[in-house]
Amino acid sequence: MPNSERTLKVEAVVLRHSDYGEADRLLTLFSREQGKLRAIAKGVRKVQSRKAGHLEPFTQVSLMLAQGRDLWIVTQAEAIETMQPLRDDLTRLSYAAYAVELLDRFTYEEGQNWQLYNLLLETLKRIAQEENSFVPVHYYEMRLLDLMGFRPMLFECAVCGKTIQAEDQYFSAERGGVLCPDCGLMVNEARAVSMDALRYLRHFQRSTYGEAKRAAPTPETRAEVEALLNYYLTYLLERNLNSPEFIRQIQRRSKA
Numbered sequence: 001m002p003n004s005e006r007t008l009k010v011e012a013v014v015l016r017h018s019d020y021g022e023a024d025r026l027l028t029l030f031s032r033e034q035g036k037l038r039a040i041a042k043g044v045r046k047v048q049s050r051k052a053g054h055l056e057p058f059t060q061v062s063l064m065l066a067q068g069r070d071l072w073i074v075t076q077a078e079a080i081e082t083m084q085p086l087r088d089d090l091t092r093l094s095y096a097a098y099a100v101e102l103l104d105r106f107t108y109e110e111g112q113n114w115q116l117y118n119l120l121l122e123t124l125k126r127i128a129q130e131e132n133s134f135v136p137v138h139y140y141e142m143r144l145l146d147l148m149g150f151r152p153m154l155f156e157c158a159v160c161g162k163t164i165q166a167e168d169q170y171f172s173a174e175r176g177g178v179l180c181p182d183c184g185l186m187v188n189e190a191r192a193v194s195m196d197a198l199r200y201l202r203h204f205q206r207s208t209y210g211e212a213k214r215a216a217p218t219p220e221t222r223a224e225v226e227a228l229l230n231y232y233l234t235y236l237l238e239r240n241l242n243s244p245e246f247i248r249q250i251q252r253r254s255k256a
Contacts (some may be wrong), residue, residue: 008065032117039072054079085128094250095133098243139212142204153177173235197224
């Protein structure tokens, strides 16, 4: 149990839920006050339940929780922001699912992290509001890496420490950043990275969101940035994520 108090009031984002018993749901939440929490919403699957609409994934919600034997129990729930545009568009839904899955995989029930909560909430709102999710999603990835202590080295070689020059380089997930051409050739798992892709990664790492929104990469550079970040995140998590395949399916369907 993450807290010794018998009741708890939190503001949270619903990460996911699953059916529990005959009428209940098990919720995974990320709260401003307590970080990640698990809670039971009793009777929420019954037709007459008033809580159901307030506890859908991606919803920002105000909750009253009571201490149960092993889990918190939801006693009151009131949606603050339903993020309805995410449910109305499959592309937005797929990117929101990715943002939530990434945070879920990186975090444990380990206490308050209001910066991470704010980052998730801001990102879901940006995905819901903006026409293109490239900047909201990849800016989120870079900020998440910072907050989780995995900030990649992008300005000096992660092996020899030399300043990276304006030329194509290598990137090593194991070494945690960019490698100069000399060092990159000596690291087996390093992969090539163009200067254009590196430029956008640096831009996201050191810019405010307003500055990052000015990014306008070519489709080829966009694909390279996405592949490189997926490679690094998968290495850190030691497992593949589910939502990138969902995103690819939606993209293929939209082009058909």
